[in-house]
Amino acid sequence: MDTQLILFNGFNGLIVGAFYVLMALGLSLILNLSGVINFAHGGFLAVGGYLAYTLTPYIGFWPSLLVAPTLTAILGVVIERTMVRRLYGRDPLYSLLLTFGLAFIFEDMTRAIWGAQGVPFAPPEYLSQPISLDLFFVTYYRLFMMAVVFIAVLALFMFLRYTRIGVRIRAGTLDLETVSALGVNVRALRTLNFAVGIFLAGLAGVLAGGNLSLEPTMGANVLMPSFVAIIVGGVGSLPGTLVGGLLIGVAAGLTSVWFPSASEAVIYVIMAVVLLVRPRGLMGEEGVMT
């Protein structure tokens, strides 16, 4: 019985961790190339979820899964072009405050448009069932979430590895000046990179909508674990973020077997230990952004 419970919760933590990964990768992309901590990431997540809710009656669930994040990313581009861009190269304090203010506006506008009351958003019937009576906690929807996250992460890493733009983004993370000197349009690169990050947030929003209640405040709760995932994995390292997200998800899941009320605190304990033992994070490189 106990081993079963541990397995259950470990698996469950993996799903939660996968979700953190999606959020944290988007945050990490933007942070690495542009040095901006995007506090409004949770706001973009909510927008993605709500857009999918609005679109689904017209175009169905599956198209919404792509269209809603794309629209969110377009919103992200508008904001990057008009506001965030002006702060590149300035003290990180300013971009932090800007996105912090944007987070307020996002939450409030979501409430003004879609109402303070949560809205019902259900994935298709065949997804919201358990695969078997014994493994009741493994619903098709959860497997589907895992699959989407897996595909998204795979696509992201392929993109960064094998496309010219992806290679430039990675190079820019390491040494933006040289990349710029080589004639790459850094402004466009950053905009595109921002859009990719926001797309991931929007996608996370659609996935979360099927599992949680769609509420204006939904984004704020997942923002902090995503931060921790980045710190644990190591700032500057996308694979690190991936590992960090899964690690804290599983740790939180396992802790809930024994100490449910400490399941959130445990991720911060992990962070403190990592900072003590290996200050740059699990897979961070010395000297990057520290």
Place this chain on the structure above:
Amino acid sequence: MKLRPDIVGISLILVLAPFWLPLVHGYEALGTRVLVLGLAAMSLNFLLGFTGVLSFGHAAYFGLGAYGCGFALKYLAPSTPLAILCGMLLGTIAGALLGALIVRRRGVYFAMVTIAFGQVFYFIAFRWNTLTGGDDGLRGFSRQPIDLGFTTINIADNLTALYYFVLVCFAIAVGLMGLLLRSPFGRTLLAIRENERRARFLGLPIEQHIWLSFVISCAFMSMAGALYALLNNFADPKGLHYTQSGDFVIMAVLGGMRSFWGPLLGAAVFVVLQDSLSSMTTNWQSWIGVMFVIVVLFFPRGLLGFLRRKSQA
């Protein structure tokens, strides 16, 4: 010693606040709130503006001060000064320990780590129901009259007395911070802010200085938190949340983080704006957000910096 006009002016405004506030449709509790949050913003700015280190988790120490104060009144003894001291002690110790852990980080990374650690205290306050009251907050204590030996000041029921009591605490804290900044120690902090590498080459122990600045900042921050608990007779986990930290940072930036009094001005503008906006529209959050955006994009030096620049131009 020459009297500085800025100090005289600000003192006059603050001392006379209970008289002029009602004229502008203010009320005393608002004045006290401005003082408390102003002290918090100035404490944060000791680190942010005068050492050049961005902490985005300072609400944690504000909240710890509040809880420390509440615990002392509730469990130790009914004494207001003791409670403030306990609040400061709790916040300062926590700041000293965490500061040692993160003092080598810089820039964005420092900000992220301070946010995340700030959230640790938030979760403790939020979860440890039996001690802190959890989400319901810490209740069951109230500020006690101050016994000066020859007379008692009744800050428990008299709000005007409470305002002046907070003002005295504020003056002591701000005076100490001013003295520290004028001392050789303060000069060193400025040198670190301006050019850390050069300061390092000069053989200055950078980490120790930043750590000490962090701890001093936390000490005054927790004093502000203790006063906040006295003002509300209540301590609340929201006081430790990172959104509260963001409010403190914007107060400092809004007023002008390179000037000593800037954060106080920023706190006053922020508190009054929030107070009046939220009475006018339910969408006040958006307007506060818009204020963040405007300050960052158009007034990065804050109101005082902007005015100074204009008068120079």
Place this chain on the structure above:
Amino acid sequence: MVQSGNRGIIRRRRVLQVGAGIGALQFASPFIIQARGEQSVKIGMIDPLTGAYAAVARSEVEGAKLALDQVNAKGGILGRKVELLVEDSANDVGIGVQKARKLIEGSGANFIFGDVNSAIALAVAQVTAEKKVLHIVTGGHSDAVTGTDCHWNVFRVCNSTVMDGNAIAGVLMSKFGKKWYFLTPDYAYGHSVQAALVKQLEAAGGKWQGSLTPIGTPDYSALLIKAKAYKPDVIVNVMGGGDQVNSIKQYVQFGLAKQIPMGGTLFEYESVAALPDDARSGWWTYEWYWNQPKTPHVADFVAEVKKRTNQVATARHWFGYVGVHTVALVSNQEKTLEAPKLAKALEGFKLPPEVALTPNPAIYRAGDHQLMSDVFVGQAHPKKAGGDPNDFFEVTDVVPGEKAAGPVAGCVLKYPA
């Protein structure tokens, strides 16, 4: 030179004196308002219009506005127009307390309403008691409000958690059995509902297990796994707001809905509306429900709310509505705005049927100032084909408030000398 300097000083002093004088006027303003008569009567309402409780808070404000217009159409309070000053507490105790002072000291509010969040309601009650202002807690459920922390000037419209717990406990036992698993939020509200339910259950010889869950938990699978392993007759879900929605959504997705029934105390209409249709199930209590075809005046109220907000009237609309009518009725009856007299008059005060809108009478109990109103017990269900699309709930029992509340517990009312 010297003379002019002197004059300057004198002038400054006079300005200060005048300033102080006006300042004193401002603080004493409620009395002046009474003397002048033509000024409006002010109700200050503090509710969390932003944050997690925004939906229910906004319903309360809408209900209060509806009652306000009705009161003003009938001549207001003491012949004066009534004004509703709404302030957002932002779900933050510090801001809530500040707003209370602002309303009382700055705007001269004669009555204070609020807050949905019990912690804020309790903190505001300290201020209103100190300022001797009549305070109606519209929607904060914590037992302490009319229990250990009750005040002479504080009255509550919504139920205490004990009332809701007592009303449903018997139904859950007789329908399902005496082995329960609790999903309980880890704060005062959750603790007291669970305690009330457990008391009834243990008295009947039942047994239980449960998990205390932090508020804002997004994922309930670990708890539901534990719940299933216990093999209970019923899962008792006393979560609130978005947490309740999330936990029920996952309970349905896991297919548990087909195996173990669910029940609990409050399942607010605002939350039910946020659930997909197939997740609307289980046995719950409502503090007021809109579909009461046999109770007079209810249809008018529902139609009026629908007309104004395009929404179905919920218990929260009703709380705000009852609050405003309460202060108007009692002030006009006593012909005064003095809080101690009004508080005395409200003890044992019976709401007229067009305000109560419940099958049985609704009375403010003298012992603890809690409104004794009916608790609606019944079963949630998906939209019925051909039925009203807003009807998610079938009322099976109406438990009179007096019976649900039991005797006064923990409250000692101390009036000012």
